[in-house]
Amino acid sequence: MDILRFATAGSVDDGKSTLIGRLLFDSKAIFEDQLEAVERTSRDRGTEYTDLSLLTDGLRAEREQGITIDVAYRYFATPKRKFIIADTPGHIQYTRNMVTGASTADLAIVLIDARKGVVEQSRRHAFLTSLLRVPHLVLAVNKMDLVDYDKERFDEIREEFTSFAAKLNIADLTFIPISALHGDNVVTRSENMPWYQGTSLLHHLEHLHIASDRNLVDVRFPVQYVIRPQRATDPAFHDYRGYAGQVAGGILKPGDEVLHLPSGLTTRIAAIDTFDGPVEQAFPPMSVTLRLEDDIDISRGDLICRPNNQPQVAQELEAMVCWMTDGVKLGPRSKLVIKHTTRTARALVRDLHYRLDVNTLHRDESAGSLGLNEIGRVSLRVTQPLFVDDYARNRMTGGFILIDEATNGTVGAGMIVDAR
Amino acid sequence: MLQSDYTTSQLDVLEAEAIHIMREVAAEFERPCLLFSGGKDSIVMLRIAEKAFWPAPIPFPLMHVDTGHNFPEVIEFRDRRVAELNARLVVASVQASIDAGRVAEETGRRASRNRLQTTTLLDAIEEHEFDAVFGGARRDEEKARAKERVFSFRDDFGQWDPKNQRPELWNLYNARIRKGEHIRVFPLSNWTELDIWDYIRREGIEIPSIYYAHTRSVFERDGMLLADAEVVNRGDDEPVYETVVRYRTVGDMTCTGAVESTAATVEEIIAEIAATRITERGATRADDRTSEAAMEDRKKEGYF
DSSP: OEEEEEEEEOOGGGTHHHHHHHHHHHTTOSOHHHHHHHHHHHHHHTOSSOOGGGGTOOSHHHHHHTOOOSOEEEEEEOSSEEEEEEEOOSSTTHHHHHHHHHTTOSEEEEEEETTTOSOHHHHHHHHHHHHTTOSEEEEEEEOGGGGTTOHHHHHHHHHHHHHHHTTSOOSEEEEEEOBTTTTBTTTBOOSSOTTOOSOOHHHHHHHOOOGGGSOOSSOBEEOOEEEOOTTOSSGGGTTOOEEEEEOOBSOBOTTOEEEEETTOOEEEEEEEEOTTOOBSOBOTTOEEEEEESSOOOOOTTOEEEBTTBOOEEEEEEEEEEEEOOSSSOBOTTOEEEEEETTEEEEEEEEEEEEEEOTTTOOEETTOOOBOTTOEEEEEEEEEEEEEEOOTTTOHHHHEEEEEOTTTOOEEEEEEEOOOO | OOOTTOOOOHHHHHHHHHHHHHHHHHHHOSSEEEEOOSSHHHHHHHHHHHHHHTTSOOSSOEEEEEOSOSOHHHHHHHHHHHHHHTOOEEEEEHHHHHHTTSSOOOOSTTOOSTTTHHHHHHHHHHHTTOSEEEOOOOGGGOTTGGGOOSEEEEOTTOOOOTTSOOOOBTTBOOOOOOTTOEEEEOTTTTOOHHHHHHHHHHHTOOOOGGGSOEEEEEEEETTEEEEOOTTSOOOTTSOOEEEEEEESSOOOTTTBOEEEOOOOSHHHHHHHHHHOOSOHHHHHBGGGTSOTTHHHHHHHHTOO
C-alpha cells in the first residue's frame, strides 16, 4: 500500500467540506463519536441534515464564524491506498494556504459548482496547481443534482475549462461530475448519470499511477547531517563517517561514481546504510546514510550528484515567489533568509520583474512590490552558492522558502525558473 | 522497500519523513529533547530517533513529565528502555511543582493532574533551555491537532497561536527562534493510529504490558472504565469489578480509560482497531471530553 497526497480547493459554497466529509464517511474513516458530535452540533444549529462540513472545521474560531482558517490535514485509507488530504480554505488567505497544501500534493481536486460553472476562483486554483507543479488535477463538477444531472451542462464546463487549462502546465486533467451531498460518483458510480463513462472519484484516487511522478533520473542528495559516532560502543564504528539525508532525485547505488558540491571532487559510494542494514539502492523519498570511498570534507548543505548530471551552482536566481505575510512587502532591496534543501543563506531581492494577476494571468510590469497572497517573478542574489534545478524538473531542488530576519516568520515560497 | 518499480510502502514513506524531520532538528537546534512517556507513540518516535542517527547514539536527552499518577507498568518500561539505549532521561515532576507551590492540586472525585503538567513541562523547558521539543502527537487524533504544523512555534510563554502559524512547504522547516522561544516538533504528524500499530508489528517493537488484554479491577464512570487505584478518587456509588481490558492510550490513571478487549497480541489489536468505530481519544480520554475545544484550549497554554 502506498500514499497519495492530495489537496482540495474550493469554498464552502462549492461543497468542498461536504465532499471530504463524504469521502471520510463512506470510507469509514469517521468514527461514531465524531459523527455524534457533528449530529449534535447540526441539531443545535437547527440544520436539517447532518452537516458533514463540521467534521473539518477544527478550531473554535472556525466553528463560531463558520469559516476555515488554515490548512487542515485529514487521513483515510482504503484497502488500496492511504490518503493524506491537505484541505485548504477557498476564501481567506487562499493563495498562501493553497500553495502550502499543493507543495507536497500528488493531485489536486478543484471543485466547481455546476450551476455557476467556471468562475474566477476555479481559474485561480487551477493556476496555483499548475504553478506548484502538482502532477494531476481533477476538476470535480459538483452539485450535478441541481442541474438535473445534465450531460450538456457538464460538457459546457469541461470545454470552457479545457481551453483555459491549455495556457497552463497541467500534465493530467480529469473531469468528474459528482454530487457530494448525495454521493453520486464519489465512491461508487452514479446511476443518475448513465452518460458518464468514467470512474468514480475514489476509484480514480485509488488507481492513479503516481510512482513515475518522482524524478528518478537526476541524482540529487542534499547532505543533511554528518554522522560520526565518537562514543559508539561498538569499536567497529569508531572511524565511521556517514552522510545522512533524504534522496531528492535519482537512484543511488553502491559503487556509483559521485560528485560532491561545492568541491567538485569525485569519489564512489562505498555503502548506503540504514539502521536495518545496508541497502542496494536508494531513491526518493528514502532517508539514508551514504558512506563514500574517499575522505572528502563534506558538511550539511552540500550536495552529492553524478559527475555527468549536475545541478546548476548559482548565486543569482530567477524565481516565481508567492508572498505570504501582510507584515512587510517584498520589493527590490528586500533582504531575507533563504532556505533551499538543507542549505540556508541570505538573499537580496535584485529585481521584481512583474506581479502576476492569478485570476487573469496578466503580468503587471509596473508593480513595485508584492503584498500578502501576491505572486511575482523576482531575481535574487544569494550569499553562498545554491545547487538548484528548475522547479519544473525537481520540486525538492527547485523550491525554497524565504524567512524574515526580523520576525523569523516564513514569508515567502519560491520556485526556481530558468536554471541553466 | 526495494522493489523493481521503486515504489515505497506507506510505512516506509512515513518513516523516511520522520527521520528527515529528526535530523533537521538535530542539525538546526542547540538543545533538543524528546518527550518520552512510555506510550506507544513516543515509543515509535524513540525508535525513529534510534534509526535517524545510527550508528551514533541519539544526540539529545529524553524527557518525561511525571504526574506521579502513571501506571507502574509504564514507568518500569520507561526505565528499562532508557537503560537499553544508554540515553539520558530528564524527569520533570508534577509533584515537585505542587510542592514548590507552582501549581495547586485539584480536589474532588475528578481530580486530575493532567492540566498541571503544562506548568511542569514549561518550567522544565525553561530550566534546561530546551529549544526544540519532540512530541508524538498525530494529526488524526483530534481536530485542533489536524491544523498544527510539524514545526510548531511557541512564544516565550510556551503558547501556541493557531491563527498565526508559519506556513510549511515541501520538506523545508523553519527552525528560527529567539532565545526563550521554542519549537514543538511532531515527526509523527502524518501517522494514524493504525499506522502506529502496523509499524509496531513490522518492527517487532516492545510496548508496555497494559496495551494487551489483562485482568484488572475497574469501575465505570461516564461510560469509561477507570482503574481502581490509590491515586484515583472513587465514590461509594462506583462499584469495583474485575474484567478483561486493555488500554488504547496511556496517560494518567486518573483520566485514562480501559476498553474491554481480549486482544492479547499486536495482530489482534490491529484487527480490533481496524473494526472499531470510536476514536482512541473519544473512547479513553476524560481529558478531551471536558468540552468540544478542550484540546485546543490546553494546547494554546502550552500542553503537549
